[in-house]
Each structure stands twice: as C-alpha cells, then as structure tokens.
Amino acid sequence: xxxxxxxxxxxxxxxxxxxxxxxxxxxxxxxxxxxxxxxxxxxxxxxxxxxxxxxxxxxxxxxxxxxxxxxxxxxxxxxxxxxxxxxxxxxxxxxxxxxxxxxxxxxxxxxxxxxxxxxxxxxxxxxxxxxxxxxxxxxxxxxxxxxxxxxxxxxxxxxxxxxxxxxxxxxxxxxxxxxxxxxxxxxxxxxxxxxx
Numbered sequence: 001x002x003x004x005x006x007x008x009x010x011x012x013x014x015x016x017x018x019x020x021x022x023x024x025x026x027x028x029x030x031x032x033x034x035x036x037x038x039x040x041x042x043x044x045x046x047x048x049x050x051x052x053x054x055x056x057x058x059x060x061x062x063x064x065x066x067x068x069x070x071x072x073x074x075x076x077x078x079x080x081x082x083x084x085x086x087x088x089x090x091x092x093x094x095x096x097x098x099x100x101x102x103x104x105x106x107x108x109x110x111x112x113x114x115x116x117x118x119x120x121x122x123x124x125x126x127x128x129x130x131x132x133x134x135x136x137x138x139x140x141x142x143x144x145x146x147x148x149x150x151x152x153x154x155x156x157x158x159x160x161x162x163x164x165x166x167x168x169x170x171x172x173x174x175x176x177x178x179x180x181x182x183x184x185x186x187x188x189x190x191x192x193x194x195x196x
Contacts, residue, residue, distance in 0.1 A: 050073060050074070053072045060104030
C-alpha cells in the first residue's frame with residue numbers, strides 16, 4: 001500500500017512539474033512581454049554637470065576622454081530627445097563612476113535615470129562597465145513608477161567628445177515581465193479603492 005501511495009505521489013509531482021514547465025515556456029521570448037525601445041542623448045559638462053570628486057592615483061592623466069585609475073566622478077546630466085543640447089530635456093541621469101583601467105578609458109558606473117516621457121514616468125537604475133570612446137551595454141537592475149519591475153539594458157555610445165560638453169547616445173531596451181502588468185493593475189485598483 002505504501003509503495004502505491006509513493007508512486008501516486010511521484011506521478012502527481014511529475015505532472016505538476018511538467019505543467020509548470022509548460023506554462024512558463026509560453027512566456028519565453030517576447031510573447032506576453034511589454035517592451036519599450038527608444039534613444040536619448042546625455043550631455044555632460046565638466047565642472048557644471050559632472051565633477052571629479054576624488055583624483056585617481058596612477059595611469060592616464062585627466063583628458064577629454066580619460067581620467068587616472070581610481071578617479072571618482074559624480075554627475076547629474078540632462079538627457080534630451082536629440083543630440084542638440086538645446087532640444088527638449090525629458091530625463092536626468094545622475095550617478096557616479098570610478099575609473100577602473102590604467103589607460104583611463106574604462107570605469108564602473110552606477111546611475112539612476114529619471115524619465116519624464118509622454119506616457120511613462122519614473123526612474124530606472126543601471127550598473128555596469130563604461131568605455132569612454134566605445135559603445136557599452138549596461139544592465140537595468142530596477143525601476144520605479146511606470147518602470148516598476150522593468151528589466152533590460154541600455155547601450156551608451158559616444159556622439160561628440162570634443163569641448164567641455166560631451167554627448168552620449170543612450171539607447172534603451174526595456175522589458176516588463178508578465179507579472180508586472182498584473183501587479184500594476186492590482187496596484188491601481190488598490191489605490192483607487194483607497195482614494196474613493
């Protein structure tokens with residue numbers, strides 16, 4: 001009798017596991033995922049929107065695209081819809097980077113990007129390695145507001161590295177998991193219930 005019960009439990013467990021695997025695979029790829037793809041331009045002006053907080057100790061000197069190894073840099077940069085700094089500002093990138101290579105071209109960066117887009121408001125947080133003169137991908141590690149539960153990455157590419165203000169093109173590839181839509185709908189309903 002115990003052996004039959006054991007086989008029955010094993011069969012039930014296997015059936016439950018196969019159902020779970022089948023239902024999770026239905027959401028693989030972009031099926032059922034909300035996504036948003038767009039580009040903005042980050043403008044960083046030395047000693048206006050970006051500052052060296054701690055001087056580095058070795059390697060390359062301070063230049064247009066380099067800082068010494070160990071340099072701590074903080075920034076609060078406007079992000080516009082075109083490469084022209086006079087175009088509409090729709091986001092602010094604020095964060096820090098630490099020069100992590102002796103050639104002065106690479107750093108570890110942490111940033112919060114606050115977005116005020118037409119249909120989306122909130123912020124995303126990114127981390128990763130930045131290359132000052134080559135494109136670099138940064139994973140999105142979280143978000144707030146309309147970007148709650150967001151996943152994805154941003155690609156940073158240099159556009160103009162001459163003069164006091166440097167410009168980078170930031171391309172956003174954002175994805176919301178299917179459970180984020182359910183949470184958002186529930187959250188809005190809860191907020192409406194509290195207000196009314």
